[in-house]
Amino acid sequence: GENVEQHPSTLSVQEGDSAVIKCTYSDSASNYFPWYKQELGKGPQLIIDIRSNVGEKKDQRIAVTLNKTAKHFSLHITETQPEDSAVYFCAATPPKLSFGAGTTVTVRA
Amino acid sequence: KAGVTQTPRYLIKTRGQQVTLSCSPISGHRSVSWYQQTPGQGLQFLFEYFSETQRNKGNFPGRFSGRQFSNSRSEMNVSTLELGDSALYLCASSSLGQGNTEKLFFGSGTQLSVL
Numbered sequence: 001g002e003n004v005e006q007h008p009s010t011l012s013v014q015e016g017d018s019a020v021i022k023c024t025y026s027d028s029a030s031n032y033f034p035w036y037k038q039e040l041g042k043g044p045q046l047i048i049d050i051r052s053n054v055g056e057k058k059d060q061r062i063a064v065t066l067n068k069t070a071k072h073f074s075l076h077i078t079e080t081q082p083e084d085s086a087v088y089f090c091a092a093t094p095p096k097l098s099f100g101a102g103t104t105v106t107v108r109a
Numbered sequence: 110k111a112g113v114t115q116t117p118r119y120l121i122k123t124r125g126q127q128v129t130l131s132c133s134p135i136s137g138h139r140s141v142s143w144y145q146q147t148p149g150q151g152l153q154f155l156f157e158y159f160s161e162t163q164r165n166k167g168n169f170p171g172r173f174s175g176r177q178f179s180n181s182r183s184e185m186n187v188s189t190l191e192l193g194d195s196a197l198y199l200c201a202s203s204s205l206g207q208g209n210t211e212k213l214f215f216g217s218g219t220q221l222s223v224l
Contacts, residue, residue: 032211043113043199043215044152089152096165097210099152 002027004092006100014108019077021103023090026071030092033073035064038087038102048075080107110135113216115200121222127188130219134181134202141183142213143175146197155198158183187221195223 003026013019025033031052036044050057050064050073057064061080066073077084085107090100114133122128134141143155154167158177175185181202187194197220201213 034211034213036215041217043201043217044213045215046213049211093210096154096167097213098154101151 002030002092002095002098004090004098004100006090006103008103009101010104010106012106012108013080015080015082017080019075019080019084019105019107021075021088021090021105022072023074023092023100024070024072025092025098027092027095028071029094032093033064033066034091034097035062035075036089036091036099038089040086044089077105080105082107082109113200113202113214115198115216115219117219118217119220119222121224122190123224124190124192126190127186128190128221130185130187130198130200130221132183132185132200132202132216134183134200135204135214138202138204138214139181140203140205141177141181142201142203142210143183143185144199144201144215145169146199146218147195152199155185190223192223195221197221 006023034049037047038044048059048064050066052068061078063076087102087104089102091097116131140159142157145153157165161177172188177183197218199215199218201215203213
């Protein structure tokens with residue numbers, strides 16, 4: 001089955017700085033890579049996704065890049081704000097939707 | 110549109126008991142998936158229902174079961190509870206077809222504690 005590894009497990013950044021989270025996947029059949037943000041006491045929320053036929057996608061302060069050859073993809077958050085503090089999960093599918101272990105991001109004011 | 114609603118929000122049970130969790134998907138969504146979230150194992154897929162039929166199943170024992178009703182509402186049941194079943198159980202719905210794991214909308218989950 002799919003194995004998704006995510007690094008780092010925790011990330012602390014100064015407000016205004018950038019944050020980068022990296023993931024690798026094992027199944028070459030995977031072609032859809034979403035990122036979810038989970039705030040305390042809530043369920044994960046889809047924030048951005050990318051398909052294998054695209055190398056990069058951007059939505060305001062967040063962007064995702066995909067290197068299909070190397071089987072890794074990354075989430076970039078620029079100009080971080082306190083409300084960006086949360087746990088971020090990467091995922092890959094198919095086959096089933098497999099999640100990374102999560103990255104706890106803390107933005108210091 | 111109302112989001113995915115899960116009830117109850119918190120639940121405390123003892124070993125050996127059984128529990129039923131409920132999920133109401135976003136109106137119009139026919140696919141409902143269940144996930145178990147624990148600090149040690151992360152998010153693990155339990156099963157997916159589409160049009161009242163289980164379409165996919167994760168690697169969980171038979172003590173974990175579920176069903177979906179004609180209005181797409183879903184319930185998950187865990188029998189003979191074990192301490193290791195303590196977790197946040199998340200329900201997600203999707204407007205896409207069966208087996209499609211894209212564009213999931215998650216509820217806030219049911220936090221189950223087994224004592």
